Structures are given as structure tokens and as C-alpha cells.
Amino acid sequence: MAMLQFLQHLLPVAYILMLDMDSGLLVTLCMVAAAPVWLLHPTIYRRFWRLETSSDWWDQLVMEQWDDQPWLHNFRMHEATFFELCACLTPVLQRRDTHRWSVIHLQKRVAIALWKLATPDSYRPVANQFGVGKSITGAQFMQVVTAINSLLLCRVVYLQDLEATMVGFAALGFLNCGGAIDGMHIPIQAGPSTSLFIERATSQ
Structure with a gap:
């Protein structure tokens, strides 16, 4: 705390002296004033700068x-x-x-x-x-x-010949249809009330 108070009083004095001294003397004064700060807060050397992993x-x-x-x-x-x-x-x-x-x-x-x-x-x-x-x-x-x-x-995902596809669907009774999306049949174990479960694959 005493060192910080010393620096607070020194900085205004350094600013005043800066107006009347050359740059070399000013740099020397600043280095002398900052030396106690470097001693109080030394550089921390890390053991590693990235975590080592294995692939x-x-x-x-x-x-x-x-x-x-x-x-x-x-x-x-x-x-x-x-x-x-x-x-x-x-x-x-x-x-x-x-x-x-x-x-x-x-x-x-x-x-x-x-x-x-x-x-x-x-x-x-x-x-x-x-x-x-x-x-x-x-x-x-x-x-x-x-x-x-x-x-x-x-x-991968594209329409080949839209007109030919629509003609094919029209022959099956689906007018103005250019494609169809289907799902996947996943078997499950139904509960005791089987009326709540609808087998979509066999109901069509």
C-alpha cells in the first residue's frame, strides 16, 4: 500500500518534469519508478501453454x-x-x-x-x-x-425430371405431385392396450 501511494505522488511530479527534460532522462526516470512494481508482480512462468491430449x-x-x-x-x-x-x-x-x-x-x-x-x-x-x-x-x-x-x-438431393415424375404420379392417381416423402418403420413393444397403437405400415 505504501508503494502504491509513493507512485501516486511520483506520477504528477514526473509529468511536470517531462516538460523540462529530454526524452532519455524521462525514460530513465520512468524505469526507476516502475521497478518496484515489477518486483511486486514478477512474471509468472506457466508449465505449459496448451493442454496435451492423445489421439x-x-x-x-x-x-x-x-x-x-x-x-x-x-x-x-x-x-x-x-x-x-x-x-x-x-x-x-x-x-x-x-x-x-x-x-x-x-x-x-x-x-x-x-x-x-x-x-x-x-x-x-x-x-x-x-x-x-x-x-x-x-x-x-x-x-x-x-x-x-x-x-x-x-x-445427392435433387429432382431428375420433374415433368416425367409428375406424369408417373398422375398415372397412380396423384395429380400435380412431384415427389413423396416416406418414413421409417420402427417396431416397438406395445402396451397392454393395443388399441392406442396404430400400425401405419399395414394400415395404408
């Missing part, structure tokens, strides 16, 4: 040992489909290493996004699963999803 699960287990069954169960696609998807997204998502950072491999970035889409996990467990940071997980997820929408959406 052994992805590098050694998934990429080297998994077959199609774990891929289907966890990523909802075959391994060959995954690599085909990565090849399609390479023109947009490919990055180069810099002098300070090594980029995350494109396959790992796509896998992070697919894992987030295929599971109800938040960013934190996905980040821990792949050995990356939570903020990096969110950024990679948005980049991959944006790339998929810009490159692949028009190649």
Missing part, C-alpha cells in the same frame, strides 16, 4: 483395427464410404502445415463432424474422444457441415 484412439484403433461393423455402428457408414466422402471434400477442407501449427488431418476432421452428427454427444466428449480441444471440435464441425452442404447437397 491414440483414432490413430491406432479406428484407422488400423476397425472393420466395417464398428464403422457402421459408430459413424453410420462403411469405411469405404467415409474415404469417398473425404475425397469429395478435399478441395474445400485441405489445409497445409505452418511453421507454428500442424493441421489436423482431413480424415480426422471429417470423422469429428460425423461422430457429432451420429451421436447425441456435446462438443466436450467428442473433443476428448479425438484428443482435440472443445473449441477446435466446434470449428471443425461447422467447416465440414458447410462443405458438405456446398459441395454435395446438390449432387
